Amino acid sequence: MEKVLVFPGGKWQLPLVRRIKELGLFTVVVSPEENAPCKNASDFFCQSDIFDIDNIERLAKDMGVTAIVSDECDIAMPVVAELGKRLALRTLTPKEAKLFTNKYMMRDFCVKHGIPVPEYRLCYTFDDAWDFFKEINKTIIIKPVDSNASHGVFVINDEDELRKKFNESMKYSRAEKAIIAERYLQGKEFTADGLKTKHGHCTLAVSKKKHFSHNSSIAKELYFTYDDPDYKYDEIRKLTDKFVLESGLEFGLTHAEYKCEDGKYYLIEIAARGGGNLVSSVITHYLSGINTYDHLIKTAIWGDTEANLILAPGFEERCAALVFFETPREGIVSQIYGEEYLKNNELIRDYCFNFAIGDHITDCVNDSVRIGYYIACAKSKYELDNLIHNVEKEVRIEVLDD
Incomplete structure (x- = not known):
């Protein structure tokens, strides 16, 4: 049986581990957390710092690992690349991993290849x-x-x-x-998630962002549609294709971020992994009908697989949203209203509150400490907008002073 190594074994890697098992493969998970979210879903679990590459290499050899994959984690990608090099497995190369994680190299690369950056x-x-x-x-x-x-x-x-x-x-x-x-660019921000195969690169999902009022660097909402009447999504697709193809990346998921200022699109950053908060495992799959995890896993094990990157009829009308809950004010949570609405609505694909009644909450200072989110998928913008409006009415967090 093929054995696939996954790390860092957190919540965002759980769908990847589950898909590997659904394909009848053996999962080996490495995570620094003793009770990592992926622990119980794995066939073999090892608690280890993911940057202890020598230790993970020994484990991989002892276990007979035949593939290494990760997703939704930038800091894991150089480790994936180095292990792939040492074990002669199919991964991105260390050079590619550096390009897709080092923001200075990224910008120099863009300048060299005519991709706008600030x-x-x-x-x-x-x-x-x-x-x-x-x-x-x-x-x-x-x-x-x-x-x-x-x-x-x-x-x-x-x-x-x-x-x-x-x-x-x-x-x-x-x-x-x-x-x-x-x-600092003034203008709307966008994301683009895609898939690289031997046939080229295809952007499968584009979103328009909104940000929290207290911090313009932290996203409050990602709204995914195939196109937009006010912005040129095809330009975003073209720039992403250009970067990925020029990079030499052989295969894998991609996630890029852009800003549009005065009608010009600037690349902010790009990664050789899927979008976080389940974008790559839930939203991209829904919008495109393409299971990008199947491609990632099978290519890592057996080499490049055929991937149909043509949207099925009607998929261009599909849309989705990743929305983060906003802290009403700093204090102690006394009540959460509307969770039943989230739980029972068929358009809500996932949701999470990263706190409980009695916890102290405050405005988030970075992406990793937002207080919660929900993911909604719909067949039309009307349906999605109506849902978002209803969630705003139904879901409420009551906070008391400390």
């Missing part, structure tokens, strides 16, 4: 970032070179903000102690 600079010191701020004389955004979940991402309007946030941003860079400073 003005940027690699900064090792506060003075580097401050000089850049003065040079462009506009609002900037600073971010770690290779972090995830918007850790250490801050919009900077003046010297005082930069002094307060520079070191915090720097501490989240893993491979290199540096940050990226770039011009």
Whole structure:
């Protein structure tokens, strides 16, 4: 039996582990958490730091692992690549993993290949970032070179903000102690999720984002449609195809983020994994009818498989939304209203509250600590908009002062 290694074994990898088992394959999960969400779903579980590559390599050899896959986790991709190289298994290469996780390399690559990116600079010191701020004389955004979940991402309007946030941003860079400073783009933000096969790259799902009012770097809603009357989704697809094809990535899932300013689309970042919060396992599959996990798993084991990347009739009308609950105000949760509505509505594919009655909640400071979400899939925008409106009415979090 083929044995497939998966990590880091968190909630977002659970659908991938389950799909591997549904295909009749043996799952080996490595996770730093003793009681990781994927533990009980796996055939063999090992508690280990996923960056202890030597230990995972020994385990893979002892277990006779024949494939390595991961999803929805940027920091795992360089580990996947290094293990693939050491074990001679089909994965992305270390060079590709670096390109798809290092934001500075990403921007240099875009400039080389004519893909628009905002003005940027690699900064090792506060003075580097401050000089850049003065040079462009506009609002900037600073971010770690290779972090995830918007850790250490801050919009900077003046010297005082930069002094307060520079070191915090720097501490989240893993491979290199540096940050990226770039011009802050004014405009709508988008995501694009796709699949790379031997036949090329296809973007399967595009979303338009809304953000929390307290932090413009953290998404509040991703609204997925095939097209939009005000924006050029085909331009987003074209730019994503260009980056992926020029990168040399052989196979796998992709997730890109863009901003549109004055009608021009700028690549913000791109990853060789699927979108987080179950975008790649629930939303992309619903919108395209293509099981991207099947392609990822089977290609990693047996080589590239045939993949029909043509949408079935009627699928262009499908739409979906990933919506994050907003904290009404800081305090102690006394009651949650409307959970039965979420549980019993057939359009709601998944939902989660990351807190319980009695917990203290506050505004989120990064993507990983949002208080909860729901995923809705519908056959029309009318149906989806009506659902979102009803959830806003039915679901309410009551908060008391500490």
